Amino acid sequence: MKTLRKTPDTLRSARWFAPDDLRSSSHRARTMQMGYAPSEWMGKPVIAIINTWSDINPCHAHFKQRVDDVKRGILQAGGFPIELPAISLAEVMVKPTTMLYRNFLAMEAEELLRSHPVDGAVLMGGCDKTTPGLLMGAISAGLPAIYVPAGPMLRGNYKGKVLGSGSDTWKFWDERRAGNLSEVEWIGIEGGIARSHGTCMTMGTASTMTAVAESIGMTLPNASSIPAVDASHIRMCSESGRRIVDMVWEDLTPKRILSRQSFENSIAVAMAMGCSTNAIIHVIAMARRAGFDIGLEDFDVASRKVPVIANIRPSGDKYLMEDFYYAGGLPGLMSRIRDKLNLDTKTVTGRSLGENIEGAAVYDDDVIRTTENALYHEGALAVLKGNIAPDGCVMKPSACEKRFFKHTGPALVFDDYPSMKEAVDREDLDVTPDHILILRNAGPQGGPGMPEWGMLPIPTKLVKQGVRDMLRMSDSRMSGTSYGACILHVSPESYVGGPFALVRTGDLISVDIDARRIHLEVSDEELARRRAEWTPPPARFERGYGWMFSQHVRQANDGCDFDYLETDFGAPVGEPSIY
Structure with a gap:
């Protein structure tokens, strides 16, 4: 049996609801105004569910339903769930780029957690910038948090051919430009290349970053690559809801989970996956939020040592994320590069990474290769x-x-x-x-x-x-x-x-x-x-968020975070209990 570190009177939310004073009376009254009886929240962990669902984000279309599965798990474990919407960052829709708003989401997630009467958080993301944005915010806020990945969409299909989102888009667009595809054929490809909700099913930024989230210990084991429409995804959501309640009682915060070795593990895993180049920017930003000096050199060192063993497009030539999951998923891949990992790092389960992947197996040696039969013996990325x-x-x-x-x-x-x-x-x-x-x-x-x-x-x-x-x-x-x-x-x-x-x-x-x-x-x-x-070009912004972005964003080799959000900026940040 786990030793509970917290008691109801030491919950952060108790400072809003427990005191016998006028302000707390107002908090209780307004909560009852929404139809909740005191027995539903008093003395229980209040869990924020930061949900990045929107009507225009196809990667997160299922989050409208999945949030109910997360809530079910929280209620089963004796917690009180509250859903807090956050900016959605739909990768294919937002102009000029969602990268302009990654730090916006990170700030929003941090302030949502700081300002509300919550004890822990479930972070619902997956589309490219939502994973680093949510995790950066949660790391800075310092409350117990668990990440729920959206999961990849199903394989694309057109006339019996398997299509990979993004990768095949570029390939067939060149054929269209060359005059080798008709308009009718092109429309058919458009309709078949993304045929369910979920993130890109190639090894793009979305699947790279959810793998990073799992390898640093911020998701449940094997959560990162479950297809969005698989029933296992529903079960993972409810289990994440149950687990975050225990994490609150255990006071298992990101600070107690993350270490420099956690991020070194994520880099090794990313290399073995044949990762997106965007991993470099996001991992650097996340690590520095946690206070660790990860940089370009860490990626280059890993690229020399860790082979690419995931045969997933675009580095691979055949398979997609659905195949990867059923071949053993991330635990299977990590079991094959155990000697490249620090297996003692902590995870949201309360167990070590090594314990989480104990007994993990690979069920298709062509999808997840052995290191001896690697796709590339080095070179997923080069600096x-x-x-x-x-x-x-x-x-x-x-x-x-x-x-x-x-x-x-x-x-x-x-x-x-x-x-x-x-x-x-x-x-x-x-x-x-x-x-x-x-x-x-x-x-x-x-x-x-x-x-x-x-x-x-x-x-x-x-x-x-x-x-x-x-x-x-x-x-x-x-x-x-x-x-x-x-x-x-x-x-x-x-x-x-x-x-x-x-x-x-x-x-x-x-x-x-x-x-x-x-x-x-x-x-x-x-x-x-x-x-x-040389003369400097004119300013891109003169007001608003864009102006603030331009004044404070760091360069790519420093992760593109805002200078004033890194851990070494200004006076030390106090514990969440001061808020």
């Missing part, structure tokens, strides 16, 4: 540095053609997305497969918000010649479902005067992935001359 990106840039070697691992080519520079989009469709564009397409002013401040523009389209002229990959470089991001020889997250970004701003069309750029080097073949003297001529 490159050089005079064009002194603070680093990132690439996904496992999802690009090997001929680009060492390449020198002339730059073709675009200063904004609209001009790039217009130019790549011109038949007279002066471009060859050896060119390196450059898009700049698309970073955290320049985008604004660092949109997913990094998978620049192959120029139509080349697509019609059969070209399907070429080197592309930007200070933006790309979707985790994307693939190709894309160099991303150039830091510092061009908008704030990083060396990337000094590149000109025709300059030669050399890339050497094995050496982790990228170099602009221009003399220091010439770069100094260009620096003297």
Whole structure:
């Protein structure tokens, strides 16, 4: 039997409801006004359910029902559930990018927990930025919290072919541009590529980040990859509701769960999954919220040591997340890289990571490979540095053609997305497969918000010649479902005067992935001359949240968090009990 650390009188919510004074009387009266009897909440853990459901977020469409399953579990365990809606961040709908609002969600989640009479939280997310946003907020708030992933959608299907959201969108769009697909065929693909609610079923940012959430110990075991429409997902939701009540009694806060080793585990798992490049930005931000100095070097070290063993598109060539779950899911994968993990790290179960994966098995050796039969023995991600990106840039070697691992080519520079989009469709564009397409002013401040523009389209002229990959470089991001020889997250970004701003069309750029080097073949003297001529671009915002974002967002290599939200900013944050 577990030793309960808390008693009803020490619950945080008791400070709202228990005292015999006027203000607490008002709290009780207003709760009764909503139809709740005192016996439903007095002396019980009050559990916030932060729900990112909305009518325009297909990834979270089922959360309208799943929240009731979470509530059922909370009630069964003797807690009192309250649903608190938060910004939904529908990845495919929000412009210019949900990344502009990840920190907004993190702030909202933190303040929802701080300001309400709650003792613990269930975090309902899954669509790309909701996982890091909710976890960043919960880490900073400091209350017991458990994460409920939305789960991936079912496999896509068109005329008997299995489709993967995102990855096959880009592939077939090139065929459409090349004139190889009719409008009727294209509409058929649109209707078959996303055929249930849930997140992208490729190894995109959504599945990468829910795997990260599980590997740092913030979800129930095997929760991260359950298909959204599987009955197991319903059971996981109710079990998460039951578990958070016990976590409150145990005072099992993120601070007691997370360690530097937790985040090192998440990086190793991400590499083995063939993760989204976006994992770098989000894991850095989450770790620094928790007070741990995770950086680009941690990812590069792991990429040299941890093989890619999940055969999931786009790094893999065949399978999708539904296959991964039924092949053994994340516990199965972690069981095959046990020697790369710290198995003593804590989890929301109250047990260690090692205990959680004890007995885990793999049921399909082609979906989850052995380390000896890895898809790639190293190279899920690579961090490159050089005079064009002194603070680093990132690439996904496992999802690009090997001929680009060492390449020198002339730059073709675009200063904004609209001009790039217009130019790549011109038949007279002066471009060859050896060119390196450059898009700049698309970073955290320049985008604004660092949109997913990094998978620049192959120029139509080349697509019609059969070209399907070429080197592309930007200070933006790309979707985790994307693939190709894309160099991303150039830091510092061009908008704030990083060396990337000094590149000109025709300059030669050399890339050497094995050496982790990228170099602009221009003399220091010439770069100094260009620096003297450079003028800052106009401000993106002059008011509101966008202005605040621009004033305080960090660069990509620092996780793009707001400077004033990191743990080392200002005076130490007090415990939640002071609120």
